[in-house]
Amino acid sequence: MLQIAFIRENTQEVIERLAVKNFDARERIQEILAIDTLRREYQKNLDETLAESNSLAKEIGNLFKAGKQQEADVLKTKTADLKVRAKELSDALAESEQKQNELLLTIPNLPSREVPKGKTAEDNITVHQEGEIPQLYAEAVPHWDLCAKYDIVDFELGNKITGAGFPVYKGMGARLQRALINFFLDNAVAAGYKEIQPPLMVNEASGLGTGQLPDKDGQMYYMPLDGYYMIPTAEVPITNLYRDVIVNEKDFPIKNVAYSQCFRREAGSYGKDVRGLNRLHQFDKVEIVQLAHPDSSYQLLEEMKNHVAGLLRKLELPFRILKLCGGDMSFTSALTFDFEVYSTAQQRWLEVSSVSNFESFQSNRMKLRFKDKDGKMQLAHTLNGSALALPRIVASLLENNQTESGIRIPKALAEYTKFDMIR
């Protein structure tokens, strides 16, 4: 959430930068500013009214003590009017505050100044590419066929038990999953991230904190009986660990890593994009999250990118890094880099990681702050990235490493799987 004071003082800049995200904020901002003026007016009047009745109450108390009943009673009639007025004003204030807040929640984060203009994924900029795209033998097939051939991921069984998008991992498939999770976690811990195991369901306040709500309501699974949401990513519980927290400036950067299953309704997805492991309702992901001092958040974003790149290198996967254009960025992000690995049998790039700096957008929603050197309260910056999401990594590992005699497991990973071929 953007800060109202910032919008008030930098109205034109806010509108211009939001335009990079293809968000026409002109009308909305005017509306917010109008309510802001009104809100402050109510606040002022209410404060004055309450100040008056506070001082009258004090006087009445003193008169009672002095035994001056009658004089006290006279003042009492005065306070009755003030009370009515205070009630009206506080209702009006609460209403305008709520309205303003609702509107503010609908404004996306400002893109950082280096975000390229653009409307769709076509306009993203490839900033880096490395690794060789392997030459496959003639009968090479996409991963869903490999999954069936080696009986490692069973989509049919998942359909039976739950529904589409909930695969069952079997045998070496299940072991490969477990190996990848440990591989990713170990690498993150070695890089200084503290391992956390969070709840897989969160309450509404947490959804609001990281920005899934109200923007992506409908993309999360919801448990109406208890009012909980299944997490779409560990980012939600992990970042919300610090909701309403004043962290110690000396502790920056705070680095956490969590493995979790992720649940996404993926309403509106269809076609070849959802084939096999390409898009699932339940999947596994290791997520890294950092809380940072505003001065160093972009430096840390680079560090996170390097970490992710290092993982892909160890897995010997060809990958590229995209800087997302304004139109392809998420609601909450200020700058995002996507990592894509090449899936040779599908002949397409698959997104396996998204690394973002949210600046103070999430921390303002969460009231995640720190006291700076001058003793002033400041919002921290939050960052996160996938390191990594499993399904498409598995897809490309299977496809890129398939041979006539089985699927080769990269060396770094074989230490974890305890097998180097899937046969």
Added chain:
RNA sequence: GGAGAGGUGUCCGAGUGGUCGAAGGAGCACGCCUGGAAAGUGUGUAUACCUCAAAAGGGUAUCCAGGGUUCGAAUCCCUGUCUCUCCGCCA
């Protein structure tokens, strides 16, 4: 799920319906003391919003949350929520 007890500042902890943003302690910060440290000692130590060009200052709110009673609520009443204890159920 049933019964009971309780939620006060960074922490511990006091609190009678008015003078309580809140005693006292610990912690922390800065100073004095010391060769240095400990001890001792002095001062300070919440957040949000409004007001003010800014700072200083001032106002309002906040003692789990939301309502209510009252001229006045940390204190009384109601609801919710969380924690603890006991019982039940259970991986």
